[in-house]
Amino acid sequence: MTAGQQTITIRSTTPTVTDWATTYFGPSWKTSPAPHTSIGHGPLVTALDGDHRAPATIAHTHHAVFAREPIGYTRHPDHTITAHTLTSPVLAFHYTPDNQHLQISSQEGPGPQATAARPGRPTPLATATTRFARELMRARLIKDGWVLLHASAAVLPGGHAVLALGDSGAGKTTTALTLAAAGAALLANDCCFARPNPTGSLDLLPWPAAATVGLGLLHALHLTDSARGHLQAGEPPHPTQDQRVTDALTTGRTSAVRSASGREMKAHIWPEQLTRWFGLPLATTGVTAGILLPHIVTTTSAPARMNDDRSTHITGDVFVTSSKERYPDLFGLTDGHHTGTPRARDEVLRNLNRLPRRAVDLTHDQAANTRLLTTLAPALATVQPTEQ
Known part of the structure; x- marks a missing residue:
């Protein structure tokens, strides 16, 4: 490979x-x-x-x-x-x-x-x-100079990639899957590799991993019926998917499944199932043209919108850290630089803050999210990077 x-x-x-x-x-x-x-x-x-x-x-x-x-x-x-x-x-x-x-x-x-x-x-x-x-x-x-970002990414029909950055639960998966369902190619659901290129942008590569998707988002994207059909036909679920999630998918339940502590448990979808089950195109490379910083607003009356009141400055929190890692370096493969060397991280962070970026508030109104993201993402690709 x-x-x-x-x-x-x-x-x-x-x-x-x-x-x-x-x-x-x-x-x-x-x-x-x-x-x-x-x-x-x-x-x-x-x-x-x-x-x-x-x-x-x-x-x-x-x-x-x-x-x-x-x-x-x-x-x-x-x-x-x-x-x-x-x-x-x-x-x-x-x-x-x-x-x-x-x-x-x-x-x-x-x-x-x-x-x-x-x-x-x-x-x-x-x-x-x-x-x-x-x-x-x-x-x-x-x-070879790549770093691993905690980010989702989608490649627009014109070839430009848009990164979505934020903490867990911020809406990165919602952003990327919404764009993919609207015709973009999904490059990353949660993590991807990035490396500066001579144009001042960032080249991207996927990090193959199962996507974790909430039942509500699957339903909002009209993907629940397909998942239920494949499971009912006898396809086994992902081995780490909770049985309660499998039961909900099989029976068509669309409300969130939560653990005893209140944490939402999500569907685990292998990369090939994103295409075979849901028909979502996948990208193998991309060049970042812009960045979205999503935030999920739970108030029912709040609109999906750009939010210029939120800071768009990007910090080192964007890198995958040891606290988020499930894969310790048992064999000493990366000499301690599990997510990228300090120099590479500095260069990527500098480029991220040069690229056009907008903070957006997303809601549970998926139609409104789609209208906002499909309008804003292509517009970002027309903005020139800033010098820093």
Whole structure:
């Protein structure tokens, strides 16, 4: 797979691994079969199913939680790193930094119970392979000057990209999905890579990940019926989606599902489902022409509008931080710069504050949100960046 001129090769004799990697990464990054005699350029991930029996009782020196999975790992004097998951089925890892080779092995063979229990859902080995291949790609992109933003993004029909920035719950997903439903191509739901280009703007790349979407927004965008149809036809939900959300989608419920603490629980949608289920086009690259800073206003009488009273100055909060990370750098891939080097972050922040940007108040009136965003986003693309 290739993103931003960086390449990662995934090699496995288990079709469930390579098929899932193609399905997962294909909508965002370029994927293509590699010749059997070649492993391509850049890092290599080898996935072995049932071929390797590393002892599960190793006492590792470090422990972490990676994507909700407890993992023990050890950094050895020869700089190699070994690890294994602490739940069943056990997955063993061996990373050799000298040749950037990560081997992932499953202790549970590819029998019917392991691979066919939930048709359409990736096996643990396939899921681990995509997650760690993505981490290797992240490391390559960061070393090439990219940073990871907490942002959504949509590419307008004319080719210009609009970023939506803000804290969790500000309305980034609403902004991007509204524009995508109105004819733009969705580049990012929650995170994307950015790097300054010679024109003074920012190049963008997707960060492949499941989109989390509230039931109310799905309903407002007229996407609920499609999700219900696919689930009722037997497609499995995302493995981290709460069963109460799945039940609501299957029965057509459109009101918010909340946990005991009051937190809204959302639908988890894989990238390829955004197109296959909902018909939303996806973008693989973009050049930022403007920035929207949304805020969801819950007052029923408030209109969707531009809000010039809110500051549009962008701070370092826009970068993904360790507190927002579910993927600790177990193998030392990024030398501690998990979201981008300090120099790269400074350059991106400077460019963000040069680009035209507007604060907008969005409401639960989706028709009004659509009118505002589809008018404002193209207008931003005609404004020239400011000098700073």
